[in-house]
Amino acid sequence: CQDAIIGKVAGIDNIAISWDSQVPVDRRIQGQLNAPMRSIIAVSSGKGGVGKSTVSVNLGRDHHDTGGTDSPFRETANIKDGSNIMADMATQVALGNASRGMSLVTLHNGGGVGIGKVINGGFGMVLDGSLRVDEILKSAMTFDVMAGVARRSWARNDHAMETASSFNQDNNNAYITMPNLVDEKYIHSIVQKEYVKGGK
Secondary structure (H helix, E strand, O other): HHHOOOEEEEEEEOOOOOOOOOOOOOOOOOOOOOOOOOOOOOOOOOOOOEEEEOOEEEEEEEOOOOOOEEEOOOOOOOOOOHHHOOOOOHHHHHHHHHHHHOOOOEEEEOOOOOOOOOOOEEEEEOOOOHHHHHHHHHHHHHHHHHHHHHHHOOOHHHHHHHHHHHHHOOOOOOOOOOOOOOHHHHHHHHHHHHOOOOOO
């Protein structure tokens, strides 16, 4: 690319290209992002000798399995506390994203399994390079994902409890309340002792 421009465009005798990425490594998801990519989009903004160019990017996320979707037929099928048929997780995530300052928040019905069988939440955030937006993303992106992990942890999903515990050990400026587990054998023994078929 440089050879094609240098010497062929008047006034250009040198080109410098640099990349900067500040994506934190998260050991909880390492090795899990194996989705095939068809293309990579690079967005850049440069300053010329006569003025500035400005670029703004919108980051969007529609329903996702972790926190933005309630569907007892798919995403919330593994929630065994009875709340799998409610729309509380998608609603809480949407409201949480709105209160944290996302540019756009959506809450809508249908998708994948059909109208009336799922509630999805999503967001849009205009990335303008400001510190304000950085702070919104730090708070909202963590909440957006971990709210669903927390809900599954409270429903006693083993992997969710493991992930929540790992999250709490890291310095995330956030904490997930862990569920108080009961002794299943103790509960079973009480039921067996007190239960009278047909009532008293």
